[in-house]
Amino acid sequence: MATALAVEGIDLYYGAARALKSVSVEAKPAAITAVLGRNGVGKSSLLRAIAGVHPISGGNIRLDGAALDKSPPYRRARLGLGYVPQGREIFPLLTVRENLQTGFAPLKPSERSIPDAVFTLFPVLKEMLSRRGGDLSGGQQQQLAIGRALVTRPSVLILDEPTEGIQPSIIKDIGRALQFLRDELDMTILLVEQYLDFCRELADSIYVMDRGEILHSGPASDLDKPEIKRHLMV
Numbered sequence: 019m020a021t022a023l024a025v026e027g028i029d030l031y032y033g034a035a036r037a038l039k040s041v042s043v044e045a046k047p048a049a050i051t052a053v054l055g056r057n058g059v060g061k062s063s064l065l066r067a068i069a070g071v072h073p074i075s076g077g078n079i080r081l082d083g084a085a086l087d088k089s090p091p092y093r094r095a096r097l098g099l100g101y102v103p104q105g106r107e108i109f110p111l112l113t114v115r116e117n118l119q120t121g122f123a124p125l126k127p128s129e130r131s132i133p134d135a136v137f138t139l140f141p142v143l144k145e146m147l148s149r150r151g152g153d154l155s156g157g158q159q160q161q162l163a164i165g166r167a168l169v170t171r172p173s174v175l176i177l178d179e180p181t182e183g184i185q186p187s188i189i190k191d192i193g194r195a196l197q198f199l200r201d202e203l204d205m206t207i208l209l210v211e212q213y214l215d216f217c218r219e220l221a222d223s224i225y226v227m228d229r230g231e232i233l234h235s236g237p238a239s240d241l242d243k244p245e246i247k248r249h250l251m252v
């Protein structure tokens with residue numbers, strides 16, 4: 019049985035500013051769930067809370083039913099959570115191989131190998147193993163960031179705007195990769211996005227966020243509803 023992720027009524031603050039207000043999101047096993055919303059509504063904060071890089075002040079996050087509580091990010095990675103942060107966070111002076119190896123940090127030495135799936139999904143990474151991360155295009159860096167998250171062989175993968183600033187042909191490759199991870203590896207995927215068409219094609223279900231709150235949840239076909247579209251486009 020694939021792993022599910024449940025976010026239950028979480029609050030997150032930056033100082034006195036409340037960025038998440040009792041947010042609940044469920045990512046079903048072996049499915050793609052997309053959280054949509056305009057700039058600054060709290061999408062990245064939601065993923066940072068799930069990854070454990072920013073603390074929550076209320077609510078719960080559960081992986082396969084078990085509360086993550088205050089587990090640090092490396093423990094969440096060991097439990098099966100992979101995180102692709104916004105802006106990719108590639109090390110520009112390290113090679114592609116070394117960037118992938120930075121993903122080994124939470125693993126025991128015996129578990130430290132790069133899964134074949136990384137190069138099957140993104141053959142360009144194999145060709146560029148000895149090149150520096152900073153020499154890659156934005157799209158290749160995004161593929162590298164996803165590859166690095168796959169190094170821990172996660173059961174749940176969370177991605178922060180994987181299409182941001184990327185050319186259409188690579189967006190297609192990334193979409194196909196996410197479908198492969200869901201359909202062939204039963205991975206549970208939660209992504210936050212602003213790109214509606216990408217989500218309409220890929221997602222099984224969607225949430226819409228505004229000002230730190232979930233406004234709507236439903237099937238991806240809800241993205242065709244004029245009131246949802248209008249809300250996301252303005």
Ligand SMILES: Nc1ncnc2c1ncn2[C@@H]1O[C@H](COP(=O)(O)OP(=O)(O)OP(=O)(O)O)[C@@H](O)[C@H]1O
Pocket residue numbers: 032035037055056057058059060061062063064104
């Ligand atoms: N480190 C921080 N300190 C203070 N405020 C922050 C911090 N990070 C984000 N915020 C604020 O919290 C709110 C939510 O930001 P967040 O980055 O989660 O939104 P977002 O939907 O991911 O936006 P974007 O698409 O621009 O990344 C915004 O008002 C933002 O200005």
